[in-house]
Amino acid sequence: MGAASNTVITTERLTRVFGGTTAVNDLSLTIEAGEVFGFLGHNGAGKTTTVRMLNGVIAPTAGAARVFGLNPATDGHRVRARTGVLTETPALDSRLTAFDTLRYFAEIYNVPKQVRKRRIDELLDFFALSNRADSKVGGFSKGMRQRLALARTLIHDPDIIFLDEPTSGLDPVAIRDVHQMIEHLSHRGRTVFLCTHNLAEAERLCDRIAVLAHGKLLAIGDIQLLGSHLNRSHTISVEVDVNDLPRALHLFAQTPPVARAEATTDRASARNGGVLITLHGVGRRDVPKVMEAAMHNGLNLYRIQPEEPSLEDVYFALQEL
């Protein structure tokens, strides 16, 4: 399996069967160094099984994987030395303190003694756990446990970070912190493999996204590319004064390449005395034409926005295929 120098993960027809259930089915993908790669799918889609195979903690039934050019099935320990995995549940020993938890994993990962304490203190500080460093994990809230688990994942400064549902069950503030942490890792050139079913999260954070259903890869690419899978024309939303609605509808219907113009119910616009018109058959590139037509005819535009398919549109369309 040939791999470009900056490719860190490659899978080729990777398959895992449990009994009669195919958890991962013929999965082929490549991930480049420094990418934030979204792995999207319902619960049971095969995300966790894929992470396990990529780290050599379960063996594939068929197919192959390469991580850093190594085969996880035979060189799992060498792969795992350079990866960090946040498991779906924090998997922390409630009898240890936060500091002891991080020290324990720092020792297992052979973090050099001279930097160990500094690294632990930095992570406790980054994840706002410094004041609970000596508290037992058993007394931690769900958010604190998740933050500590994230700190543990990063204790050895891994090159690839696998995050399995990192924001599941967290409050909005904690979610924001996790998102900032992922962006921080990305800026530092780390590769992030983000398993999630949170579409907004994936859309916001990921460079590329793979959509998985029942273990099968449905699509892979950036959101624009995935959007092309949708058999749906783009639209532009235009907000005009409610008193200008009939004139605006007539004007836009006559403006090429608009195929159709129709008024849309929008409470936010209505509250401000406006009305939203959806223009069909036009996209981002047609915005100047629409603006020019409005200005030329003395129509006041309060807002104009090209509407492109969201990840949510793409995801549900793919699931229905």
Place this chain on the structure above:
Amino acid sequence: MNWESVWAIARKDVSVALRTRAVVLPLVIVPLILMVGIPVLVGLISGMAARMDVASVNLDELTRPLPSGFGAEYAGLSDPQVGYIYFVVYLFAPMYLILPLMASAVVAADSFAGEKERKTLESLAYTPTTDRELLFAKILGAWIPGAMVGFGGFIVYSIVANVMTYYVAERIVLPNALWLLLAFWVGPAAAAFGLGVTVIASSRVNTFQEAYQIGSLVVLPLVLLVIGQAAGAFILSIWLVVLLGLALWVLDVVVFVLAAASFRRTTLMARL
């Protein structure tokens, strides 16, 4: 072998096990009953019997065959006094082995099955330790407390037994060669055996209690030793203890080979 990782896991297993009530209670209560309670109770009864000059029983019938030289060594003592010394030095010897065996089994159950039960095994599986390192670390983390409880029990028992034999017969009897062999040759082997069996059990069950219960079954052969000796079928001589230790170490090798076969992270994780 990545020794730093191995020691980190073993040290953590010992340290958290000793903070767990379900682990600590048997580690305290069983030695107290076995190494203190029973010898003191039997000693008090024997002492009273000796002082009250209770009608003697035919000791030869009860304890035959006596170890060679035993009768001559304790000539002049009454039957209750000789009987107590025989009880302390020989009859009770197999019971002592319950200590290291039970201690390592309970810590191993917490370390292996407990890790599954607490769902902390997954985070450990994702570390760069190899299966061999992980197994070795876990074995070390259970064997050390098992052996330590054995050594500690030996010291406590020696003190208690000497106090009581002095009370009963004004004799100091321990340590002797037989008990030194038990403590430093057979005891560590018993600890290894108890944890080896528990490791195999842990790979098939999901809770600490299940693993501990299965692991505790290895105590049963020791009960047979006690009964066999009490019935006069054999007597623990030094050579028999050496052979018993040897047999246990050989058995340990077999058990650990089986344990290594059952301890593969790919198999364990596939079951999670």
